[in-house]
Structures are given as C-alpha cells and as structure tokens.
Amino acid sequence: xxxxxxxxxxxxxxxxxxxxxxxxxxxxxxxxxxxxxxxxxxxxxxxxxxxxxxxxxxxxxxxxxxxxxxxxxxxxxxxxxxxxxxxxxxxxxxxxxxxxxxxxxxxxxxxxxxxxxxxxxxxxxxxxxxxxxxxxxxxxxxxxxxxxxxxxxxxxxxxxxxxxxxxxxxxxxxxxxxxxxxxxxxxxxxxxxxxxxxxxxxxxxxxxxxxxxx
Numbered sequence: 278x279x280x281x282x283x284x285x286x287x288x289x290x291x292x293x294x295x296x297x298x299x300x301x302x303x304x305x306x307x308x309x310x311x312x313x314x315x316x317x318x319x320x321x322x323x324x325x326x327x328x329x330x331x332x333x334x335x336x337x338x339x340x341x342x343x344x345x346x347x348x349x350x351x352x353x354x355x356x357x358x359x360x361x362x363x364x365x366x367x368x369x370x371x372x373x374x375x376x377x378x379x380x381x382x383x384x385x386x387x388x389x390x391x392x393x394x395x396x397x398x399x400x401x402x403x404x405x406x407x408x409x410x411x412x413x414x415x416x417x418x419x420x421x422x423x424x425x426x427x428x429x430x431x432x433x434x435x436x437x438x439x440x441x442x443x444x445x446x447x448x449x450x451x452x453x454x455x456x457x458x459x460x461x462x463x464x465x466x467x468x469x470x471x472x473x474x475x476x477x478x479x480x481x482x483x484x485x486x487x488x489x490x491x
Contacts, residue, residue, distance in 0.1 A: 302397045303331075308342060308387035313379050316399060319440050320375045324401040326358075328382075329365035331394040339364045342391050346383040352376040372401075375440065403433045 306312050318324055330343050349358035349368055353376070358368035362385075372378065384393060403426070 302399070303394060304397070305392050305394055306345075306382055306384045307392050308384045308390045311381060311383050313381040314397070314399070315377045315379045316401060318372045318375070318378050318401050319436065320372055322372050322402050323369070324372060324378070324399070325367070325369040326380065326397070326399040327365075327367045328380075328395060328397045331396060333394075340391075342385065342387040343393055344385050345393075345395075346385075347380065348383075349378065349380045351378050403429045 302314075304312065316324070326349070328345075328347060330339065330345065332339060333343070334340075343364055344362045345360065345364065347358065347360040347363065347366060348356060349370075350356050351372075351374060353374065355373065357370045357378070358366075358380075360366040380397070380399065382395065
C-alpha cells in the first residue's frame with residue numbers, strides 16, 4: 278500500500294513538474310503595430326513576466342528600429358508596469374483584484390517597416406514562485422520540494438475552483454438580468470406593433486368611410 282501511495286505521489290510530482298515547465302511565447306510585431314496579450318488572474322495571486330526582442334544580428338547592438346513601449350494594466354485601468362523605448366524588461370506584482378490583466382506591446386514606427394521577433398514569458402500563481410530560493414532557504418531535499426510544489430498546486434486548484442464558481446454565479450446573474458430585460462423589450466415591442474396595426478386599421482376604415490365604400 279505504501280508502495281502504491283509513493284508511486285502515485287511520484288506520478289503526480291511528474292505531472293506537476295511537466296505542467297510548470299514551459300517555453301516562452303514567441304511572436305512577431307511589425308513597426309507601428311500593437312499586440313496585446315491578456316491573462317485572467319485571481320486577486321492576491323503573484324505574477325511575473327519577462328520579455329525581450331530577439332536581436333536580428335547576434336553579437337551586434339540593437340538597431341534603432343528595435344524598440345518597444347510595454348505596459349501591463351488591469352481591467353480597471355490600473356498600471357502595473359511601463360517600459361518606454363526598451364528592448365527587454367521584467368515585471369512582477371501581486372494582483373490587487375481578480376480579472377483580466379493585459380500586457381500590450383507598441384512597436385515604434387519605422388520607414389521602411391520592419392518586423393521584430395519578441396520572446397515573452399508570463400507566469401502566475403504557483404508557476405510564478407521561485408522554487409530555487411525556497412530550496413536554498415529551507416535547505417530541503419528534492420522530494421520535499423516536489424511535495425511542496427504538489428501541495429501548493431492542489432491549493433491553487435482549490436482556490437481556482439472557488440473562483441470559477443464565483444464567476445459562474447456572476448454569469449448566471451448576468452444572464453437572468455439579460456433575459457429579464459429582453460422579456461420586457463419583447464413585451465413593449467409587441468405592444469408597439471399592435472398599436473401600429475390598430476392605427477393602420479383605423480386609418481383605412483376612416484378612408485373607406487370617407488369614400489363611401491363602407
């Protein structure tokens with residue numbers, strides 16, 4: 278039984294490690310253009326990001342055309358990071374409120390237009406924690422670190438379930454309000470149609486009476 282439990286833990290640890298290991302997002306951005314990337318983050322969750330322009334001429338200074346303006350903001354318009362005329366940068370903060378956080382990249386105008394390749398890595402929650410510092414501070418072995426990762430991942434999943442349930446309740450409430458408004462609008466639309474039809478009948482009846490056709 279202990280052997281089965283240990284095997285299960287090892288399998289779960291492997292899944293957690295595999296889930297947390299990821300490559301940076303890479304995309305192209307043409308000069309004068311904008312690209313925004315959104316991430317749904319819960320309140321009080323840690324998030325870290327790192328971005329950099331890929332140098333088209335390795336070992337050489339960046340061309341003047343390869344500069345960015347980068348801004349990270351919340352759905353309520355609060356700014357958490359601003360990089361002005363940079364070729365790389367990092368940001369880290371704890372989300373003050375739940376919702377979509379957006380990272381926008383603006384490329385400078387250049388004639389003729391050029392394309393830049395950008396590497397971007399954005400992690401939130403458990404994935405954003407620096408586990409190397411945890412291991413160094415606590416002087417724990419690999420198994421304990423992996424179990425700690427597993428525990429934090431399960432806790433994050435538990436919090437995520439409650440967060441999704443709250444979002445679902447909000448969406449259900451919004452659907453109810455929308456359905457109520459649509460029902461009211463449909464009623465008034467029907468009432469308006471019946472009123473117009475009644476006026477048309479009255480107008481035609483009056484017309485035929487004047488012409489002595491009725």
